Structure formats: C-alpha cells, structure tokens
Amino acid sequence: MTRSPRKWVVIIPVLIGVAALMFLKRGQQPPVQEEARERARLVRVIPAPEMDVIPRARGFGNVVPAHTWEGVARVKGEIIEKHPELEKGAILPAGTLLLRIDPADYELAIAEAEASLAATRAQLQELERKIANTRSSLAIEQEKLALARKELERKRRLAGKGGVSRSDLETQERTLLAQKQSVQAQQNTLNLFPSQRALLQAQLQREQTKLDSARRNLEHTRIVLPFTGRIAAVNVERYQYVREGKVMVAADTLETAEVEAQIPLQEMSYLIRSDKVIESLRGTARQPDLPLQAAVRLREGDLDVRWKARFSRLSDTLDPKTRTVGVIVTVDDPYGNVRPGVRPPLLKGMFVEVDLSSEPMRKRLVVPRLSLHGDRLYLVDGDGRLQIRRVKRGLVQPDFVVIDEGLKAGEQVVVSDLVPAVEGMLLETTEDRDLLQRLRRAVGGDGTDR
Structure with missing residues (x-):
C-alpha cells in the first residue's frame, strides 16, 4: 500500500506536462515562408x-647635339696660341x-710663291715684247722683200734691152732669195711664240696655285669656332707640335638638339594611318x-620639364628584338628659358621621354583601359543586369582603348573590378564622373561627347 502513492507522484506531473505541450501546439500559428530576394551588386559605370581621338606614342632616348664640329689640324706645326677659356x-x-x-713656314711659302709668280709674269711680259718686236721686224723684212722683187723685175726688163749684164741680174735674184729667207726666219720665230x-x-697658273695653296695653309693655322657652342673636348696644349689629321678640339652646337627615341611599332603604326601621312609616304624615295x-x-x-620639338626623320633600322622603330625629333634652342632649379638646359646625354601625336581620329568610341577584360567589356543592359560582350579593339593607349566594333555610344560600361562576373547578375550602378573627365583629358579631345 506504500508503493501506490509514490507511483502516482511520478505519473501525474508527466501527464500534466504532456497535456500542456499539446495545448501549446494547438494554439501555435504555422511559420510564414518569405520569397528569397536577389541582392544587387554596386558597380561604377560610365556612358x-x-x-x-588623338593617337599618341611614347618612347625614350638620349639627347645629342644636332651638329658637332671637330677642329682637325690641316697643317703641321707648333701651337703658339690657345684661347684662355678653351676648356x-x-x-x-x-x-x-x-x-x-x-705660321712662319707658311708665310715663307707665300713669299716664295709670290716671287715665282712675279718671275713668270715678267717672262710672259718679255715674251709679249719679243712678239711685238718680231712682228715689227717681219713687217720691215716684208717691205724689203717687196722692194727686192721690184728691183728684180726692173733689171729683167733692162736685161732684155741689153741695159744690164747677166751677172747683175743673177746678183739681184740672189738678193731676193736672201730676203725671202729673212722673212721666213722672222715668220718661223713668230710661229714659235704661241707655244x-x-x-x-x-x-x-701653277705658280698661282702654289700661292693659293700657301695662303690656304696659312688660313688653316687659325682654328676658329664656326658656331656658338659648348666645348666637348680639348686634345692639345700650347707649344705642342701637331701633325695633319689630329683632332685638336671638338664642340657641340647650342642651336638645336636631337633625340632618337625607340617607339613601339604598333603604336607608330597608328600615327601614320592618316591620309596626310599616307600621302607623304607614297611615291617618294626621300625621307x-x-x-x-x-x-x-x-x-x-x-x-617635370617639357620642350616643344618637331619630327625630323625616321631612323634607318628597325629593332627586331624589341619591335621598335627609331624616331628622331629636333628641339630648337635647347638652352633657352633656363631657370636654375626649375628649368635646366637640354644637355647632351640626358635621358628623356619623347611624346608623338598625329592627326585626330574622328568620332571614335573609347573606354578606360582597365574596363577591358581581354576582348570583352562588362556592360549594364536596360534591366540593370550584367552583359558580357565581345568587342573588337583598335588603338590601345596607356589610359584608354578605342573600340572599333561591338559597342554603341552611350552604353553603360562597368569600370569597377567585378569579381566574380556572372552574365545576367543584377547590378546597382553609380556614374563615375571623375573617371570620365580623366578619360576625356587622356584622349586629348575637346572634352565633349559627340
């Protein structure tokens, strides 16, 4: 009888708990199922x-003077004078x-050549005098010959009448022959004068050439700077003996400087695609x-200093390893507008950057280079979803790319780094106006959409 009350003590609380649980479940509402919503990714876009587009190309090279000069000794001798600032x-x-x-040896050579020239001129004057005298003598001898002929004719007429002996006639004939010989001798002498x-x-002429050469050699004893320039080398000192061909001094011009920059061939190809450039390259063998x-x-x-330059010429070779072509540009007045600490002169040996630009390419679609993924662009369609589109690119520049096919003006181009990029994913867009302005400046246009 003692065990029965203990049993009910355990069973009754259990039954009460089960009944309470069933009551609670009966009054509980069923769970509400909510439809799952797609979350949009926030991205930056530009239209x-x-x-x-102004095609540009960039290369690097070293500055060299456009013209250099070497003072080469054309005559031998001792250096007797040197400019005090020649360093x-x-x-x-x-x-x-x-x-x-x-100049002593060359001044003596001039004096000797002048003396020889004067002697030759005197001989030529003497010859001219002889020619005049011989012509005068020939005229006299010819008159005497004419008289001898007349005398012979007179004696022949008298001999026919018996007025002159035969011996007198023969004597006159010998006189005529002697006179003819005298005339011929004068004529022969005159004929030798031309030679x-x-x-x-x-x-x-030979003596005059010697004199000119001696005078030229005397001029070559003076080494004069032909243009305003910076001395690049000095290889002689005063009292030093120099021989012909020795480079004594070298100088660089200050008027113009040149830079040969290596431009990638692909970038250069876009610079020469304009009609003006093609016309300049057609049908000409010159530069x-x-x-x-x-x-x-x-x-x-x-x-950060810039100098205005001008295209001068193309180099003679193409580097097959780097696929670059040499472009030589010229800078006028490289020492102009110098300001210490702010704008230095364009000195020989400086390693500089060369920027080239060509005629504008009209009405081209451009996008930032970072927005192009291989040959694909990320676009936002009219439903705000991601569209991955294959495009054909054209001109590639450091900051932008020209799209030739596959893009329309005004389409929304994603410029954010979208990872992962899933076709059709929902996007929330915000326009990146700062990037668009930087793009316009990089393109080099007028900053307005066309």
Missing part, C-alpha cells in the same frame, strides 16, 4: 563616349679664335615629311 664645357661664341699654329706663251701661262607633333619631357625627381 561610352564618342570623341575625336671642356666652356661656352664660346661663333668666330672665337681657339688655337693658332705657328712659248702657253708654256709660260701654264707655269703662271618622308610626316605631319607629326612632338614634345620632349624630362622627369627627374621633382623636375
């Missing part, structure tokens, strides 16, 4: 602009006497005059 790096004006070689004159004239604009830029530490 595809249509602008006039490497000095800037000297045009016409400066840099060096002088001892003698020609010989003396040739000798006179083409390409309508290209150029600038030289120096970036060194805090310095």
Whole structure:
C-alpha cells in the first residue's frame, strides 16, 4: 500500500506536462515562408563616349647635339696660341679664335710663291715684247722683200734691152732669195711664240696655285669656332707640335638638339594611318615629311620639364628584338628659358621621354583601359543586369582603348573590378564622373561627347 502513492507522484506531473505541450501546439500559428530576394551588386559605370581621338606614342632616348664640329689640324706645326677659356664645357661664341699654329713656314711659302709668280709674269711680259718686236721686224723684212722683187723685175726688163749684164741680174735674184729667207726666219720665230706663251701661262697658273695653296695653309693655322657652342673636348696644349689629321678640339652646337627615341611599332603604326601621312609616304624615295607633333619631357625627381620639338626623320633600322622603330625629333634652342632649379638646359646625354601625336581620329568610341577584360567589356543592359560582350579593339593607349566594333555610344560600361562576373547578375550602378573627365583629358579631345 506504500508503493501506490509514490507511483502516482511520478505519473501525474508527466501527464500534466504532456497535456500542456499539446495545448501549446494547438494554439501555435504555422511559420510564414518569405520569397528569397536577389541582392544587387554596386558597380561604377560610365556612358561610352564618342570623341575625336588623338593617337599618341611614347618612347625614350638620349639627347645629342644636332651638329658637332671637330677642329682637325690641316697643317703641321707648333701651337703658339690657345684661347684662355678653351676648356671642356666652356661656352664660346661663333668666330672665337681657339688655337693658332705657328705660321712662319707658311708665310715663307707665300713669299716664295709670290716671287715665282712675279718671275713668270715678267717672262710672259718679255715674251709679249719679243712678239711685238718680231712682228715689227717681219713687217720691215716684208717691205724689203717687196722692194727686192721690184728691183728684180726692173733689171729683167733692162736685161732684155741689153741695159744690164747677166751677172747683175743673177746678183739681184740672189738678193731676193736672201730676203725671202729673212722673212721666213722672222715668220718661223713668230710661229714659235704661241707655244712659248702657253708654256709660260701654264707655269703662271701653277705658280698661282702654289700661292693659293700657301695662303690656304696659312688660313688653316687659325682654328676658329664656326658656331656658338659648348666645348666637348680639348686634345692639345700650347707649344705642342701637331701633325695633319689630329683632332685638336671638338664642340657641340647650342642651336638645336636631337633625340632618337625607340617607339613601339604598333603604336607608330597608328600615327601614320592618316591620309596626310599616307600621302607623304607614297611615291617618294626621300625621307618622308610626316605631319607629326612632338614634345620632349624630362622627369627627374621633382623636375617635370617639357620642350616643344618637331619630327625630323625616321631612323634607318628597325629593332627586331624589341619591335621598335627609331624616331628622331629636333628641339630648337635647347638652352633657352633656363631657370636654375626649375628649368635646366637640354644637355647632351640626358635621358628623356619623347611624346608623338598625329592627326585626330574622328568620332571614335573609347573606354578606360582597365574596363577591358581581354576582348570583352562588362556592360549594364536596360534591366540593370550584367552583359558580357565581345568587342573588337583598335588603338590601345596607356589610359584608354578605342573600340572599333561591338559597342554603341552611350552604353553603360562597368569600370569597377567585378569579381566574380556572372552574365545576367543584377547590378546597382553609380556614374563615375571623375573617371570620365580623366578619360576625356587622356584622349586629348575637346572634352565633349559627340
């Protein structure tokens, strides 16, 4: 009887708990099922602009003077004079006497040549006098011959009448023959004068040539700077003996400088696609005059200096390893507008950047280079979803790419780094106006959509 109450003590609380649980389940509402919503990804976009694109190419090279000059010794001798400022790096004006070689030997050579020339001229004058005298003598002898002929005719007439003996007639005939011989001798002498004159004239020309050569050698004893320039090398000193052919001094011009920059062939190909460039390359063997604009830029530490340049010519070779072509540009007045610490002169040996640009490409679609993924663009369609489209690219520049096919003006181009990019995914867009402005500046157009 003692066990039965204990059993009910355990069973009754269990039954009460089960009954409470059933009551709670009966009054509970069924769970509400909500439809799953797609979350949109936030991306930056720009409308595809249509602008006039200026093709550009960039290369690097070293500055060299457009013209260099070497003072080569054309005569031998001792250096007796040297300009006090003739040192490497000095800037000297045009016409400066840099060096002088001892002129004594060449002054003596001039004196000797002048004396020989004077002697030959005297001989030629003497010959002319002889010619005049001989002609006068010939005229006299010819008159005497005429008289002898008349006398012979007179005696022949008298001999026919018996007035003159035969011996007198023969004597007159011998006199006539002697006179003829005298005339012929004068004529022979006169005939020799032209050859003698020609010989003396040739000798006179030879002596004049010697004099000109001696005077030229005397001029070569003076080494004069032909243009305003910076001295690049000095290889002689005063009292030093030099021989012909020795390079005594070298100088670089300050008027113009050149830079040969290596431009990638692909970039260069876009610069020469305009009609003006094609016309300049057609049917000519000379160096083409390409309508290209150029600038030289120096970036060194805090310095960022630009010089206006002009396209000069193409180099003679193509580098097959780097696939680059040499382009030579010229900078006028590389030492102009110098400001210490702000704008240095364009010195020989500087490593600089060369920017080239060509005629604008009209109404081209451009996108930032970072927005192109291989040959595909990420676009936002009219439903706000991602569209991955294959496009054909054209001109490729460091900051932008020209799209030739597969894109329309105004379409929304995704410029965010979208990872992962799933075709058809929902996007929330915000226009990146700053990137669009930077794109317009990089393209080089007028900054307005076309």
